[in-house]
Amino acid sequence: MEAALVSPIPLEEFEASATDIDLAVTLPPGAYTRADFHDFELAAVFDRSWLCVGRVDEIPEPGDYFTTTLPGGEKVIVARDKQHNVNVMSSVCQHRGMCVTAPAKRERDSWYAEPGEQRGNVRTFRCPYHWWTYDLDGRLLGAPDMNHRSDFERSSIRLPALACEVWNGFIFANFDTDAEPLAPQVAKATELLENYHLSEMVSTPRDMLADLPFNWKIMVENFMEGYHNDRLHHDLYDLAKGDDPELENLTAGHMSFEYEPGSGVIAGWGRTAHRDRGLNPTQRGLFPPIATLTDEERWRMCYVCVPPSLLMGVSTDSAFWFLVTPTGPETFTLSMSFVFPRSTVELKLFDQVFRQHVAGVDLFNNEDLPANIATQMGLRSRYAPRGPLARGDLFLAQFNTWLLERYRAAEAA
Ligand code: FES
Ligand SMILES: [Fe+2]
DSSP states (O other): OOOOOOOSSOGGGGGGGSSOTTTOBOOOGGGGTOHHHHHHHIIIIITTSOEEEEEGGGSOSTTEEEEEEOTTSOEEEEEEOTTSOEEEEEOBOTTTOOBTTSOSOOOGGGTTSOOOOOEEEOSSEEOTTTOOEEOTTSBEEEOTTOTTOTTOOGGGOBOOBOEEEEETTEEEEESOTTOOOSGGGGHHHHHHHGGGOGGGOEEOOOEEEEEESSOHHHHHHHHHOOTTHHHHTHHHHHSSOSBOTTOOSTTTTSOEEEOOTTOSOEEEEEEBSSSSBOSSTTOBOSSOOOTTOOTTGGGEEEEEEETTTEEEEEOSSOEEEEEEEEEETTEEEEEEEEEEOHHHHTSTTHHHHHHHHHHHHHHHHHHHHHHHHHHHHHHTSTTOOOOBOOGGGHHHHHHHHHHHHHHHHHHHO
16 A cells, blocks of 8 residues: 655644735745655645646647656656647656667767757657657557567557646646546636637747756746735836736735635736736837737736646737746756747747847846745745735735645545
8 A cells, every 4th residue: 555645844834824815924944945845745746736748839740749857857758649649658668668769879978968858750759779669659569579478468568658638738747647637627717818829829949947946836936926026126117017006906906816725727917007018128018919819808917827837927919938847855947938829920020029028038037036046045044934925925825725735635645
């Protein structure tokens, strides 16, 4: 029997963080620093949740694939098969364990380094070691010279499959192949984003920041909370207010978030001070607005978190999305990309304007990433607080509730 999971930080200590925003405090600092808690979290959260691995438009044709590394270090392949289905499977060969997508030959100066992620188009996945060959959906097609074994049954062997589901063009995988489907858990966000037609958008090449030195939850919190926007980013906001200062919603004029207990998404939006806001110093979107938005939607920035891995900011001309993959208790890898309507990427000067668009988002990253690193430093301290949350931190109380639900479910399983 599998040993029951037990959090090394008693779950009662989390209750004060997962409550009404006017009472909630930050998580126990050990949740951001302790290796034993990180192991618990990998098993309690990442082994059982839908993890975003990328976009369908990154593998448009049959045979297109890319590899990625999931939390806990699992190497997986994301591939489109001949029936156009998207598959997520382990890249570990079921003969003697070589990663089947690793290149057979390497340059002399990288003989001893682990191979990096791969992408390309293939007819099959053939393990370079002994040439066991797998179909694009992971089934074993052939294994040379194995007929001498009476117990060798080719049809029972495959690259281990993860559960896979596509939502709004984003590919999600789950180690738990009996997991409840994702779509009903994210219905709120499906409704919020309907007119943006994200599933038809196309992605820009990803930017990867490996092993950033802070806990993955600090990234999620910083991305989603609105309390810091015109403080940490006051210089960017001084030119023109990004959000409507008159609005008296729950979060002091920034944005309002919704989370229903048991749900798989935390989504919110803020009313902007003018139509078609963009995240650059002009505060104006640089590309044509998405044609299908209502007038009301043209005054919004939407923020969507499908925890634990996908963060998305949606403006009226595009969206940007971040994938968060913990690599240790105090490190994670951040993968960043944008999606645009196809008509936008086909504009003649798209590349030139896109550089300005990226530079605008980078202005925020340039302030957020150092703040996050310094927060991790503080959370290691003996003086680390369980600080009171502000209303602009509303997202944090909701995220903490989402986390505690998963921690509790793991202990109860
Ligand atoms: S390890 Fe893959 S074929 Fe032997
Ligand atoms: Fe920020």
